[in-house]
Amino acid sequence: MRVLLVGGGGREHALAWSISRSPELTELIAAPGNPGIGRLARLAPVGAEDVGGLTDLAAGEGVDLVVAGPEAPLAAGLADQLAERNIPCFGPRADAALLEASKEFAKDFMGRHGIPTARHTVVRDAEAARRALRSGDYGEQPVIKASGLAAGKGVFLPGDPDAAERDAVGLLEGGLGDAGKAVVIEERLSGPELSVFAISDGTRVVACGTAQDYKRRFEDDEGPNTGGMGSLSPGLGDSEATMNRVRREIVEPTIAGLRAEGREYRGVLYAGLMLTADGPKVLEFNVRFGDPEAQTLMPRLDCDLLPLFFGAAAGRLPEGAVRFRSERAVTVILASDGYPGAYRKGVPIQGLPDAVETGDAFVFHAGTRAGPEGVEAAGGRVIAVTGLGADWEGARSAAYRCADSITWEKKAFRRDIANIAIQ
Numbered sequence: 260m261r262v263l264l265v266g267g268g269g270r271e272h273a274l275a276w277s278i279s280r281s282p283e284l285t286e287l288i289a290a291p292g293n294p295g296i297g298r299l300a301r302l303a304p305v306g307a308e309d310v311g312g313l314t315d316l317a318a319g320e321g322v323d324l325v326v327a328g329p330e331a332p333l334a335a336g337l338a339d340q341l342a343e344r345n346i347p348c349f350g351p352r353a354d355a356a357l358l359e360a361s362k363e364f365a366k367d368f369m370g371r372h373g374i375p376t377a378r379h380t381v382v383r384d385a386e387a388a389r390r391a392l393r394s395g396d397y398g399e400q401p402v403i404k405a406s407g408l409a410a411g412k413g414v415f416l417p418g419d420p421d422a423a424e425r426d427a428v429g430l431l432e433g434g435l436g437d438a439g440k441a442v443v444i445e446e447r448l449s450g451p452e453l454s455v456f457a458i459s460d461g462t463r464v465v466a467c468g469t470a471q472d473y474k475r476r477f478e479d480d481e482g483p484n485t486g487g488m489g490s491l492s493p494g495l496g497d498s499e500a501t502m503n504r505v506r507r508e509i510v511e512p513t514i515a516g517l518r519a520e521g522r523e524y525r526g527v528l529y530a531g532l533m534l535t536a537d538g539p540k541v542l543e544f545n546v547r548f549g550d551p552e553a554q555t556l557m558p559r560l561d562c563d564l565l566p567l568f569f570g571a572a573a574g575r576l577p578e579g580a581v582r583f584r585s586e587r588a589v590t591v592i593l594a595s596d597g598y599p600g601a602y603r604k605g606v607p608i609q610g611l612p613d614a615v616e617t618g619d620a621f622v623f624h625a626g627t628r629a630g631p632e633g634v635e636a637a638g639g640r641v642i643a644v645t646g647l648g649a650d651w652e653g654a655r656s657a658a659y660r661c662a663d664s665i666t667w668e669k670k671a672f673r674r675d676i677a678n679i680a681i682q
Contacts, residue, residue, distance in 0.1 A: 265332055333352075452532065457506075459571060466580070489676035492588045525572050525574060529546070598639035620647070
């Protein structure tokens with residue numbers, strides 16, 4: 260099977276590594292990829308958001324399957340354009356990708372189909388935001404969200420009503436561009452978070468693991484939200500009773516609701532949940548694997564994902580479950596100092612292994628590029644290091660040992676990833 264993988268970050272490196280291990284694979288092409296992915300796949304110089312170029316590439320290369328890593332090309336209609344050329348895509352069509360591309364749509368969809376989520380309202384101007392915040396309906400510390408795609412940086416957790424107003428008005432006045440044209444104001448839920456993944460062919464659904472991520476930039480969950488500074492898997496709330504309830508109340512109704520509305524969903528569904536005292540509630544939906552959750556999930560896999568990806572894309576998901584190893588996994592993100600704000604690019608990296616697997620750790624490239632002195636840091640999140648262990652302490656120790664061995668000027672990372680799991 261010839262596969263085109265779309266994307267060039269840490270999530271895509273983890274997916275490339277997993278796909279490359281499949282006995283059904285004949286060739287893996289990645290667009291645009293990165294230096295790490297380049298050791299596993301043939302790279303093509305087509306951007307991840309160039310939907311027309313990606314479609315032409317897939318058709319010209321005669322690929323059997325396209326696997327979409329990031330959300331932006333799906334929201335822009337990649338799966339739709341591939342369908343016109345009869346090329347299966349692991350990733351939903353644009354009208355279903357609205358689950359992530361528009362938080363306003365997602366909230367309305369959950370309301371239509373009885374899927375539990377936080378009480379909310381949507382505003383489009385500063386005065387409407389002020390009225391909503393002053394109503395008291397969403398508490399003293401509401402959550403402020405940009406409705407559109409914001410690369411993981413569109414959620415704000417203000418500490419008081421004045422900060423909430425500043426965050427909401429800042430978004431509406433263009434703080435995150437078009438992503439903040441509409442703003443969701445919602446009550447703040449309490450409880451542990453859990454990321455749940457499921458693969459669907461539009462009708463059938465199979466569970467595909469759980470994880471828990473760390474969004475805040477600094478230790479003790481302080482600082483601005485980021486695309487993710489680390490993760491662990493399985494998620495700490497992953498009990499049989501909880502997962503059965505999530506399946507019945509959230510995952511299956513979501514896929515059934517999309518099907519009822521004529522929105523074809525073939526790919527992975529990521530439900531970000533809060534496990535409240537009243538049961539699991541949806542914080543957000545994503546239409547792709549998480550980043551860095553994928554880097555945490557893939558090393559734990561004990562099965563071949565490629566037939567599942569192809570079956571889902573073709574509308575014929577095979578029978579059987581996704582199997583995982585019993586080990587725990589902990590991922591630590593090595594970032595550029597300054598992220599998620601301004602940061603320096605082009606800094607040479609030392610200590611990078613040639614292969615993904617290095618003892619009991621796995622190294623995935625995220626924001627890297629080839630430079631005159633070797634691989635350079637070229638993004639905010641640069642490397643994802645995953646440790647695997649029989650228990651949380653072993654997995655965490657493996658991750659940090661490897662993280663400490665990779666260096667560059669102004670490297671930054673959190674030292675408290677998975678602390679909660681071993682306390």
